[in-house]
Amino acid sequence: MAQIIDSEVFLAFSTYATIVILKMMFMSFLTAYFRFTRKAFANDEDVRMAKSPEEKKKMLRVNEDVERVRRCHLNDLENIIPFVIIGLLYTLTGPELSSAVLHFRLFVGSRFVHTVAYVMALPQPSRGLSWLVGMVVTLCMAYQVLTVTLRL
Numbered sequence: 001m002a003q004i005i006d007s008e009v010f011l012a013f014s015t016y017a018t019i020v021i022l023k024m025m026f027m028s029f030l031t032a033y034f035r036f037t038r039k040a041f042a043n044d045e046d047v048r049m050a051k052s053p054e055e056k057k058k059m060l061r062v063n064e065d066v067e068r069v070r071r072c073h074l075n076d077l078e079n080i081i082p083f084v085i086i087g088l089l090y091t092l093t094g095p096e097l098s099s100a101v102l103h104f105r106l107f108v109g110s111r112f113v114h115t116v117a118y119v120m121a122l123p124q125p126s127r128g129l130s131w132l133v134g135m136v137v138t139l140c141m142a143y144q145v146l147t148v149t150l151r152l
């Protein structure tokens with residue numbers, strides 16, 4: 001186990017996994033930023049600063065910019081959690097460093113592009129393609145885990 005933790009592949013995985021998890025966590029701050037700038041809140045207790053009941057009612061609303069960031073965050077959860085779990089198992093199978101780093105870089109790069117494409121509403125297929133690259137990388141790693149470990 002100590003050998004695995006000291007390996008270059010594990011260190012590279014830890015680096016890229018941490019970067020992409022931090023990116024995902026950043027989506028919470030971005031959501032908060034859009035909530036305040038668009039004055040669109042979700043809970044009664046969040047609009048206590050409103051001066052009148054009418055203003056309070058206006059601030060309790062759904063805003064498309066906020067929802068867009070929330071959808072982007074949800075998509076991160078759908079893709080980054082599988083990457084971290086499968087990527088860790090893949091790391092334990094002892095892959096070549098160059099091949100492993102290529103997988104990690106492609107995935108992390110694809111998620112940054114996906115976020116920019118989603119939040120800035122870039123024309124398709126920019127978001128679709130970036131999502132596909134990340135998904136294919138995770139599936140490739142899953143395939144390699146199964147080829148090494150398969151016991152049915």
Ligand SMILES: N[C@@H](CCC(=O)N[C@@H](CS)C(=O)NCC(=O)O)C(=O)O
Nearest residue numbers: 071072074075078127128129131132
């Ligand atoms: N849960 C996703 C599954 C498919 C997916 O992840 N598609 C990518 C590429 S089109 C996406 O960015 N979907 C938008 C989203 O998840 O909000 C969805 O509802 O669209």
